Amino acid sequence: MRVAIAGAGAVGRSIAAELVENGHEVLLIDKDSKAIDVDAIPRAEWMLADACEIASLDEVGLDRCHVVVAATGDDKVNLVVSLLAKTEYGVPRVVARVNDPVNEWLFDESWGVDVAVSTPRLLSALVEEAVSVGDLVRLMTFRRGQANLVEWTLPPSAPLIGKRVGSVSWPPDTALVVILRDGRVIVPSPDDPLEGGDELLFVAAPEVEEQLRALLLRGSQPPSDQAAAAGAR
Structure with missing residues (x-):
């Protein structure tokens, strides 16, 4: 896979x-000659160029890249790079760094961003994940599919403990993708039982997060949510 990274900072x-x-x-692009340090990653390709200029992007062959990462310290630059990568070069996947959380709302498909990574928000989510048991924590948002990666740690008295994954009526547009248990990564099968202390990682649509939270808290969805889920299936 060929990946272009705009911004050769830390x-x-x-x-x-x-x-x-x-x-x-990997191709690293930066317009600051001080950032070009070939010896730091000799196996990468380095280019002294402005990633916001089409002539520069033509020169580096951005249309041959499978992924572009806009990783500069300037949100305006990251947005421009993302938009050019998606609209001018048809790059399949664009990941952009959000430096200021105030600007996070801009980093969506209208600017060519498939995945926006906000370091402050991610750190905050990881802190919540580290201290939260029995509460749903949003770790990441996937812009293109409008889905979120969310985490829930099952407390010892959770109503779902002992139930098999396949016997739980998860909300629509929800997938349990990983169970973290005793230092192991488990890809869940329908017959796997849920245990106290399990960290459950879901990919879920934003609109069903409250249904998922209710299910994890009570062991079942509210009647109205159950009917909606049955209708969706």
Whole structure:
């Protein structure tokens, strides 16, 4: 997979190093010559260029990239890079860094952003996840599909403990994707029982999060939600 990263600062270099280590082809772009440090990641391709200029993006062959990461420290630049990558070069996947949470509402499909990553929001979510038991924590939003990655840690007295995953009537547009248990990552099957202390990771549509919270708290959806779920199926 070929990935272009706009912004060769600490964040961009860290992302590049991980991707290169995982066998991907990485291009780092920055207009600041001080940020170009080939020795830092010798297996990456480096380009001194302005990622907001079409001539520069033509030169680096952005249309050959599968993913573009807008990782500069300037939200305006990240939005422009995202929009150009999606509309001018048809890049399939665009990930953008949000520096100021006030600007987060801008980072959506209208600006070409598929996934917006807000470091302050992510850190806040991780803090909540670390201290919250028995409450739904939103970890990440997937813009294109309008779905969220949410986490719930089952307390010891949760009503769903002992039930099999396949026997639970999860809300529509909800998928239990991973169970974290005793340091293990479990891809759930219908016959797997739920245990106290399980960290459940769901991908769910925003509008069903309250149904999911009610189900995890009470062990069943409210009657109106059950009817809606049955109608959706």
